[in-house]
Amino acid sequence: MTRPRLVGLSANVQRPSKTRTLVDAVLHEACAQATFDGRIFDFVDAGTGLGAAWTRDQLPLPARRVLDAIEEADGLVVGSPVYKGAYTGLFKHLFDLVDPNALAGKPVAIVATGGGARHALVVEHAFRPLFGFFGALQIPTAVYASDADFSDGVLVEAGVRARAAEAGAQLAALLLHRAAATTGPAELAAAE
Numbered sequence: 001m002t003r004p005r006l007v008g009l010s011a012n013v014q015r016p017s018k019t020r021t022l023v024d025a026v027l028h029e030a031c032a033q034a035t036f037d038g039r040i041f042d043f044v045d046a047g048t049g050l051g052a053a054w055t056r057d058q059l060p061l062p063a064r065r066v067l068d069a070i071e072e073a074d075g076l077v078v079g080s081p082v083y084k085g086a087y088t089g090l091f092k093h094l095f096d097l098v099d100p101n102a103l104a105g106k107p108v109a110i111v112a113t114g115g116g117a118r119h120a121l122v123v124e125h126a127f128r129p130l131f132g133f134f135g136a137l138q139i140p141t142a143v144y145a146s147d148a149d150f151s152d153g154v155l156v157e158a159g160v161r162a163r164a165a166e167a168g169a170q171l172a173a174l175l176l177h178r179a180a181a182t183t184g185p186a187e188l189a190a191a192e
Contacts, residue, residue, distance in 0.1 A: 004175045006030055007073035008040035009066070011080035011091035015044055016153045018113045022145050022164065023079040025155055026109050029168025030077070034176050040077075041066045043090060051090055056097050067094065071102035075109075075175045076136075077167075078127070082114035086126045095130060103134035107174040109167045110142040120144040139170040 008027040010020040020042050031038040043050065049060035059067060070076065080087035110127045112119070123142035131138050143164050149157035155164070 003035050003037045004074040004179050005072065006036040006038045006075045006077070006171075006175065007069050008038070008077040009070060009079070010040065010042040011078075011088045011094075013043050013090070015042070017042065017081075018145065018147070018150050018153065018155075019079045019081050019111070021150070021153060021155055022111045022113055022143060022160075023077050025161065025164040026077045026111055026143060026168045026171065029165045030075075030109075030172040030175070031168075033169055033172030036075075036172070036175065039069060041069060046094070051093060053097070059097070063094075067097055070094075071099055073106070074179070075107040075171055076103075077109045077111065077171065078131075079111035079113070080127075082112050082119040082122045085119065086122060087112070087130075092130070095134075098134070100134065103131065103136040105178075106134075106136050107139060107171055107178065108136040109139050109171045111164070111167070112142075112144050114144070114146055116146050116148075119146070137174060139167060139174060141167040141170055143167050 008023040010023040012019045027038055027040055046066045047060050047062035050063040053059045080091045108131050110123050112122050123144055145160045149160045155161055
């Protein structure tokens with residue numbers, strides 16, 4: 001039996017990134033709860049051709065690998081910086097290319113970063129409807145962090161760190177529950 005695949009996606013276009021730091025915090029916590037095959041991508045990994053592709057077939061190989069990883073994952077941690085009250089256009093463009101059935105029933109943790117507290121509702125008003133369209137299982141705890149929650153690129157705000165840990169634990173529990181339901185508890189224990 002293979003370990004459940006957990007993929008993090010950060011819609012940042014540069015490294016280092018606060019969004020990637022937050023995605024990584026949730027992914028790290030989930031992987032600390034159980035043995036998952038965890039990977040993280042950001043748009044730097046997709047290369048420069050992502051925005052120019054109108055169809056899946058037009059995607060350059062690096063972008064196609066990111067798209068394939070999203071669709072083949074057993075669970076996701078997705079995050080985007082917030083611009084003018086929503087996730088980035090490139091983030092939406094990538095998910096426009098995702099097969100509409102690929103995320104059905106797939107556990108998803110949502111994170112976002114922004115300049116201030118006024119963007120915090122983006123997770124409820126932008127992300128949740130998008131993943132609701134796909135029929136994804138969105139975990140209850142979403143995580144938002146503003147610039148003030150970081151110091152030199154490190155997440156320092158205790159409340160946000162606690163929410164990231166809670167989101168990671170919820171995601172891990174849901175992934176383990178789904179894995180046990182499809183493979184049986186004895187096979188899951190043997191894989192760990």
